[in-house]
Amino acid sequence: MTETKTLVLIPARMAATRLPGKPLMDIAGLPMIVHVLRRAEAAAIGAVAVATDTAEIADVVTAHGGQVVMTRADHPSGSDRIFEALSTLDPDGAIETVVNLQGDFPTIQPDNIRAVLGPLADPAVDIATLAAEIHTEEESLNPNVVKVIGSPLGDRRLRALYFTRATAPWGDGPRYHHIGLYAYRRAALQRFVALPPSPLEQREKLEQLRALEAGMRIDVGIVDAVPRGVDTAADLETARRVLGS
Numbered sequence: 001m002t003e004t005k006t007l008v009l010i011p012a013r014m015a016a017t018r019l020p021g022k023p024l025m026d027i028a029g030l031p032m033i034v035h036v037l038r039r040a041e042a043a044a045i046g047a048v049a050v051a052t053d054t055a056e057i058a059d060v061v062t063a064h065g066g067q068v069v070m071t072r073a074d075h076p077s078g079s080d081r082i083f084e085a086l087s088t089l090d091p092d093g094a095i096e097t098v099v100n101l102q103g104d105f106p107t108i109q110p111d112n113i114r115a116v117l118g119p120l121a122d123p124a125v126d127i128a129t130l131a132a133e134i135h136t137e138e139e140s141l142n143p144n145v146v147k148v149i150g151s152p153l154g155d156r157r158l159r160a161l162y163f164t165r166a167t168a169p170w171g172d173g174p175r176y177h178h179i180g181l182y183a184y185r186r187a188a189l190q191r192f193v194a195l196p197p198s199p200l201e202q203r204e205k206l207e208q209l210r211a212l213e214a215g216m217r218i219d220v221g222i223v224d225a226v227p228r229g230v231d232t233a234a235d236l237e238t239a240r241r242v243l244g245s
Helices: 032-043 055-063 078-089 110-115 137-141 186-194 199-204 208-213 233-244
Strands: 006-012 047-052 068-070 097-101 127-133 147-152 157-164 176-185 218-223
Touching: 006 032, 006 078, 032 047, 032 055, 032 097, 032 110, 047 055, 047 078, 055 068, 068 078, 078 097, 078 186, 097 186, 110 176, 110 218, 127 208, 147 176, 157 208, 176 186, 176 218, 186 208, 199 208, 208 218
Parallel strands: 006 047, 006 097, 047 068, 127 218
Antiparallel strands: 097 176, 127 176, 147 157, 157 218
């Protein structure tokens, strides 16, 4: 399906409780999912497809020239959805790396999407993700801001030890805001979705802890800023200001 060995998949569904129907909400004249699609295409790291269970999302993406793969409606997470989409799009196993880009990141920079592949240059890494340094106390204390705790591997890289909603680590020094963008080796994604939910995952409500508890290695690339996700009406207005200017 593509000469590159990387596939960017954007899981999208209409059932968000805080902002129902958000993938199709208008931002500066385009539905949000189309903004994310365009950012992924601009990253130019491989083929891009939207994975959805919703015909309305599929119709909009197709109308804007994007590729869609329809998935089951009963997936418990975006990771399960992208694994089904990968299996549908690439049954022969040509794709080696899968990027999971959330469909509510309309302002993400293509450079950030490219950056998530960096840690996978080390063959010992199973999953790669991103973080940015926290600069405000409000961000440090906010349980909706997920922090990654890791051992430094140079200036712009961490090996993840834990992810938490708590204010951590303790003491002086930087804290890092985790960005929910992942690059999986194909075998790692296949292993991950086959694992049962883990105790810490269920306690913190953080899916990536399942991988750590199973002994999988997650490395983190450090970028300069956190792309704004859209979870609330206020977030939507912020995205409209940013992309409408």
